[in-house]
Amino acid sequence: MDAPEEPQIYLITPPEIELARFPAVLASVLDAHPVACVRLALSTRDEDRLSRAADALREVTHARDVALVISDHTLLAERLGLDGVHLGDAARSVR
Template sequence: MTEQPNSPQLYLMTPVGATASTVGPLLADVLDRFPVACLRIPGAGTEDDLGRLADLAREIAHARDVAVVIDDHIQLALRHGLDGVHLTDGARSVRYARRELGADAIVGAFCGSSRHDGMNAAEAGADYVSFGPCRATVLGHGEIAELDLFQWWSETIEVPVVAEGSLTPALIGQLAPISDFIALGPEIWSEDDPIEALSLLWR
């Protein structure tokens, strides 16, 4: 998949609730082995824990020319020198985040399975829009982002689109021609060997 023309880039999420002390070596190993375009830190945890994780992730990722964003925490992104934020409320905070972070920051928006929210986020200035989950999962509100949503977006909207949520090798194969980024996280961190799990998904 990754060798095909116009193939999507890998967008990696750190483990939910991970601490800097436990995730550091494994994160560095993953970034050394795989061509990650962007690293995302979920917003779960205390601000102190998130700050320590943000510092570590920034150090590891920036050394490898990988951008780092964090869920929703705009001020934390500013304080810790991250590249931007991933907003989980669709289009609602895009303009505010852009004002706070500046024109050069990455502002992404998770829009579930809603074309309407995605279009509003794009019009508000989001750098990318994320749809998901692509199968039944706890992510989102129970509605699945179907393949035809990604197909329509790729044909209609210029803003890059991210596919995320309960992805499988078969789904990634179907999404590859119609997505700009494939987001993986829980799919690998829940396995005993995340490196092996990622290698099976990202071939």
């Protein structure tokens, strides 16, 4: 019989991050603690800002074998090479 799965840590970014500092802070957290997933949850809808943040965080998370998902941006997830999407409105926005 397989052992039951253990709870895992799921981190959510703050709504605003400073790209000059946040990736290093995230890296130190990921190096210190076992984390299963990081959700990019910025308050902006600006695709350029989201793309730059996703690129920076993807390098940090994937180097540590941690999944990176984005909130509500189904099309961006695939284009940016992310691991998935967190749908805040359930699946109503996906056709």
